[in-house]
Amino acid sequence: MSAVTETLDEARRLGHEPFDPEVCARHLQVRMASWQWRGRGDRTRFVRPLQATLEVLDGLDGESLAERWAVFEQTVWPRWLAGEDRLPWVTRWGCGVWSLVISRLVTPVWDTVARVRMSDWTRLLPADDPLIVSERRLEEVARECTIGGPSARLGARQLATKLMLVRGIDTLEQFREDDLLIAPLGRKGKNVLDVLLCDLGVFARTPRTGIERYRSIPRHTERELAVVHGVPEPFTEAVAVYLEAYSRRVSDRYPTLRHKAGALAHFFTYLREEYPQVTECSQITPAQARGFVPYATELARRRQRTVRRGDDQDRTTAYSWANEVRTFFSDMSSWGSEDESPLAAFAPSAVLLTRHDLVDTGILKARKRVRARMTSTVLDLQREMPNIRAFALRRWHDAEQTLAGAPDDVHAVVAERAAFWDWALIELLVTSGLRIEEACELTTFDVLKRTLPDGSIYYLLHIKPSKFARARVIPIGDQLGRVLAEIIRHVRGFYGTDHVPAIDRRDEHEKIPLPRAPYLLQAIRHPSALNTNTIRGRLRWISEQSGARNADGTPLILSPHDCRRVFASEHLNAHTPVHVIQALLGHATIDTVMIYAKLYPDQLVTDYRAAMRGLYSDVYGPDGTKAPTEQEWSEFTKGCSLRDMGTHVCALPTGEHCPRGLVCLGCGHAQPKKSALPVFRRMLHSHTRALERAHAEGEPAGQIAARELEIERIRSAMNRAEELTGDAAAALERAADVVSAQVS
Structure with a gap:
């Protein structure tokens, strides 16, 4: 046993023996002799606050130093932090407290050391102190770690020091799984510390994210x-x-x-x-x-x-x-x-x-409401899903271009990874129709290569048993194959290896650990598997950013199961047989497929067009859909350029916007025919009688005003026709015939 270990054991023994301030002071003076002081008076400044702290502990309740320290942390230390009743500043009140902590005479709780930068105090310890040795080991392995930045790695070393003090351990090998739960979720450097401990072999597993550590609830009987x-x-x-x-x-x-x-x-x-x-x-x-x-x-x-x-x-x-x-x-x-x-x-x-x-x-009514909501959801998805997928793809390509211009920019690397996984998760779920738990359990072993008798190669994707405890395989098409290839490429790039590494995973639904395997969904920011919460959060975020909306104007929040509904609808609208969709989705019955897949609107439009095409052929015969001849097309073009409206000819050029909505009477582009004057007179007489009847019956003022406006339009067109010495419309038609003859 080394001298340092014997000294630490003695300090812990003193902490549990009956409290004697003089014995503790002598022990600390011996320990301080080997500490690394910066100056000649540095040690002197520690002596007085240490004695004052021991005097405070001497006035507290408790038999041993450990018991008095527990009372100190609960009553005195919070007041000192708030600036109440603490030792004078000239005594450097913190020096005495932290001298007891780093010498291992007392074991603090997490709240005591949480907000303190322990490196300011552990720097005093000799080079062979276990805290310094452990920090040096973490620093060495952190040089080869690619996870997190410099600040996160520094936070990991400081966190390890605090946890060792709280747990009262001297080596990294003494860490347990529950020790990482002492610090709250989201503590800086916590995930990096887990990675470093796994690299050192302290934990016989691959790294976990914080949420996985806190959600490792055992399965109840x-x-x-x-x-x-x-x-x-x-x-x-x-x-x-x-x-x-x-x-x-x-x-x-x-x-x-x-x-x-x-x-x-x-x-x-x-x-x-x-x-x-x-x-x-x-x-x-x-x-x-x-x-x-x-x-x-x-x-x-x-x-x-x-x-x-x-x-x-x-x-x-x-x-x-x-x-x-x-x-x-x-x-x-x-x-x-x-x-x-x-x-x-x-x-x-x-x-x-x-x-x-x-x-x-009321269960039947509730089920009808559920089916109605699902139908509305599928229609909204069919409308908005192309926009969401296009937005995710465009965002990923933009991130790739940014990274290509600055390959050493850490922020560009992180942004490209996040944008890629947003696109990959959507495309994987939409092109495969997998449930979220099935997608999480995919490994590289599930990509099966098969060869046909003619030598051609095709690939299948093996889906592990999930809801009905039945496995299945689905063919890998071009879209799904590209997604799988990109996922494998990005996972390899994250680790800098030529293969997808095997990692540990836990089944969040069954609450059991899964075998270590090269899972496809891993390494988005951390060398661990993606959990269902991460996938749901990424899909929710990308759908909100794309601006997708439901029919009522509310934001469309995309879920993993929505992608499964889109898969079913797209295949049904593409005339894929229902029993094939059932096999691809892994449903027990065909009825379940029809819940997810809705015929409207693609299939309905297709069937409607087919029916109308048959009806048109029945009415007009087989010549109704034949291609027009050159002469027929010329006559059609002439008619489009000069539209004969019966009572007048419209001279508005083809393709120009009509601000009157093709209300021709009274329009400046309408050239009335002189031969249509009897028609205009009958129209004027009829509309005048209708206006008189409207006044007599007391029609609303708006309708009467519309009738009066219509009469003015008819009268204007009739006056323009009476003023003509010849038929202007006929002259325009003759001029058009001359132009077409010259062109031909």
Whole structure:
């Protein structure tokens, strides 16, 4: 054992022995002899505040120094930080406190050292002190680390020093997983410290991001789920036994078990509040079970995260709870009738809730509202999704150009990575139709290469079992192949390797660790896997930045499952057979495909055009759609250049905007025909009688004014026709015939 280790052990022993200020002072004087002082008077300035601090500790309650230090941190230290009752500045009150800390006589809590720059104090320690040795090791491995900037790496070393003081450890190898949870989430240098500890082999895993460390909640057993979700005590055993049976017989998916436990907890809580005399499942009556539906509806309204649009606009949450309760009693009655079944003691005498009990509770209306919202969502996605994808692609290309002009700019590198992943995540989900958990579990091993008998090569993408515990493969087309290739290229570039490295990953839904593998979705800013929260956040951000809007004008927030709906709609509109879409999406039935994929508007427009084309052919015959001859086209062009309107000819050039909306009478471009004067007179007489009738019937002033304006237009056109000595329209037609003859 080295002398430094013996000294540290002695300091910790003194901290737990009966407190003696003189013994502690002598120990510190011996320790200070080996400290690295900057000047001759530097050590002298530490002696007086150290003695004053020991005098303060001597006046506190507690048997040992450790007990008195705990009281000091709770009562005295907060007042000193606030400038109250602390030692005079001439005594340098901090010197005494931090001398006790870095000498290991006391073990501080995190709040004490959180805001202190410990490097100002640890610089005094000798070169062989474990804190200095550990900091030097971290500094050496940080030189080869490409994660984070210089400030983040410095923060990682300082954070390690503080955690070692708080934990009372002397080597980096003594770090545990929970030690990184001491500092709050988002602490500067925390992720970099995790990377450095993994590089040193302290942790036998790959680095994690902060959110992954804090969300590593263990998977509860079926019995623990019943307790965690708050099932009342008389029914806890029944729910636990049922969940165990359901896990064996039907499905052991953790989200399903959690949802069932939550729904049953609501039901038995209602039962405990309304019918406290009921203490067993066999005592529950159908009337009591049916009363849970209005209770669940009101509870769901209180807990609803979104704002309801009306009194009858409830979500399907309450009915989902009621359906879980119905399934619970149905399964209990069925499984409990088996020989030696553990559910026999809890099975009710009859099925308490049936499907018919839920029909008149509003569930059908709620489902119709859900389908209507989904239809509206799909239509909005079909309208806005091309804009979102184009915006993401353009933003990535702009970031690439910026990086090409400044390849050493760290900010340009980070911006290019973020822009790429925004584009890659959208394109991966849209072109593959994967669920978010399926996309997160993709690895390079899932890209399968196959060769046909003729020698041609094609690729398949293997999708691991997820919702229905069934694996599937989908073909890799050009778009999906490009996305996968770009993802692999960027991951390699992040690590500077020729392969995608294997990393650790945790299944966030099942709460279990996954095997270490070269996952595709990793290394956006940190050498770890992308979690579902990151993916959802990136999609939300890019959709907001693109300016996408719903039909009602609200911002369109893109979710991973929206990309799956777009995939289904695009394939259905492209005439992909429904059973093929079902296989690509991994749905259990074709009906589910039709929920996601909507025929309107692409398929509807296509079918409408086909029907109209057949109707046109029936009316006009096969010659109705033939290409026009040169003579026919010349006559058509002539008619477009000089439009004959019957009573007049429009001389407005073809393609020019008509400010009157083709209201020709009274227009300066309209050349009236002298031969149309009888028509104008009949029109004037008819409109005049209509105006007189409007006055007599008391029509609104606006309609009367419109009739008067129409009469003025007819009278103006008639006067212009009467003033003509010849037919100006006929003259224009003759001039047009001469011009066309010269051109031909």
